[in-house]
Amino acid sequence: MEHQKHPLISPVPGTERHIDSFHFGPADAERHLYVQGALHADELPGMLVAWTLKQRLAELEALGQLACRVTLVPVANPIGLDQQLMDTPLGRYDFESLTNFNRRYASVADEIADGLDAALNDDIAHNRNVIRDRFEAALLAALAKTGPTTALESMRLTLQRLACRADFVLDLHCDFDAVEHLYTTPAAWPVFEPLARYFGSKASMLATDSGGQSFDECFTLVWEQLQQTFGARFPVDYGCQSVTLELRGQRDVDHDLAGRDAQAIIDWLRHLGLVAGEAPPLPELAYPATELAAMDFLHAPIGGLLVFHAAPGIEVEAGQLIAEIIDPLSDRVEPVHAPQAGMFYARSERRMATAGMIVADIAGHQSHRSGYLLAP
Template sequence: MSYQIYSHTLPSATPGTQRIVKAHHFGTPGARPKIYLQAGLHADEWPGFLVLNTLIKKLKIAQEKDLIEGEVIVVPVANPIGLGQNFHGYIPGRFAFSDGGGNFNRNWPKLGDKVARVVNDQISGDIEANVTLVRQAIRHELANLPELTELQGLRKTLLALSMDADEVLDLHCSGEACMHAYVAQEFEDYFRPLLGLLEADVALSELDTGVQSFDETNVSVWRQLKSHYAHLMPWGCRSLTLELRGENDISHELAEKDAEALYQYLIYRGVIEGKTPKIDDSKVTYYPLDAMDLVKAPVAGIACFHKALGEQVEAGEVIGEVVDLMCDDVENSAHPLVARANGVFFARFQRRLVVCGESLAKIAGREHLAFREIGHLFED
């Protein structure tokens, strides 16, 4: 099959408006492995736009040379709704303004119970048949999802493109950060080669964040079924969230580097024909998500950081300060930002004028922190 672009029209939110999601398809529909990539679900996180734009160029060449043995779907702009939130040049893009609001990457539909009811009496000793059965049930349940609103249409569209993929790679970024990723515990070894290619030394590992994010939703059906059927139910989908450094880490050089890493990964997985890359993943380190310290602003004011991203820190160490601009005693107006974990200072807030209580810095530690609650490990 030749390279195809499909435009998916979302329900019209208001008279005279219409938004679309464009999906770039490579390879043969139904061929395996199938890998799905998207960027910009949080519409204020833009590095992935350029990375996937660059990757599409590489995939077009591979398609012309008949090198694609599996199937690849790329959605370079996953959230046109969020991108429409343009206020005098500022695009917040993280939260929906309609349909009850909320984070675009939270509370995605739960399909596990519905799929389980359909397939429970049909699971057999034929593993491949089980996978096919579950994927058919997933497609059926996706078709029944509502799409009355623009946001419902967006979610249904993206899930319909991704949920039968062998792998789902969701591209995000932080305010200012090192390259890192969020990976389910079950997939630590599986995704280590990808992280090695991307030079992501830090990865946060979790079992269930409790937020029903896009990447979790894509694997939740399989996780639920595996808990009942064990070896009879393989992972029909694996997913992760890639954090492509910081919001302003955008350049053709970085996009080329990251797109080439993704392309080499597609070769490694057998999606594209080519020489298998040599991968050094020795620096990839997984840190439990419940051991990640979120350093919060003790007061409102101006934040300054003393430690650089990627540096090791110790619990009790001061990594920066927030200056209280309303303090009468200006000589003592600085309030320290204190690390509560031994680990790597890998991400921080980009904006320097901060609100009291905001999470300003992330430190990847190794030991569970008492104030981190399992099932509530992400903030909005």
């Protein structure tokens, strides 16, 4: 195992933060996996899974069973991790800029594409390497020259730089109160479908561009754009496939669950031939993949006490009662119904709803949304 420290811009004198990365397996391995935890810093199940993986990967490395390079970042967001307000951790939005830590990652597709046709040929592996070299160079240039200007920006670019050469990127998140689910692209679904099975994903939602320039998409969208620009003239595949794994809810920080999730990732690596040994048989997929455009956010029609009539992890019918919002002063009781049939996979942790807030998420089957598809 190799441990590297990557300094971030110091926001004020006397403070200094780093991204710590841990590297396993042969440095010259053909395939490369990147895993990070707690980019939303108040989503800690991923940090425990990353720490569990750290022990397991060290064992596999010592046994000579790792056939890939793995980069592991257990604490992806030291800035957000240090944000506490009145005994409450607040790690989803940056206090200074009020932006979501998992949005607005830099797109360097134009820099990579500039003059690229002169470097490409009819060898797909050569083209993949050329693009990865340019990808890394563009991010290093962004780190060194034109920016970053803030600690947050240096953190975003540092994480991108650590992951940009990976074949597979696993971004470990969780929801507020939820069952296992994931987000990836339609193009990456064949790669991650076995992982969804081992992980027990109850909802797997697919979109090529969900509109937020999130961490997972800042890699796949580059390859998507390069394929569109150069794919007719040169063989260009997806040099990076990424998935956001949602490890249930914020309170699901538990050794049994983390052990299961780390094992699911290792089983999937065995299935791909990246860890020696036979992979266990693939379990059934718990629920079919659906389009992210078919997912529904259920909103509170008024402010009031939020009382749920159902818990995540069940298939619901169109019109099924999910929750009630109660105004105890006016006696108004407003039901919140499922707008379509689907998998009810996540709900809010809050029990005093503010008017309009998201109270529940359902993976439906009828696509009806477009543009920005994510929560704020």
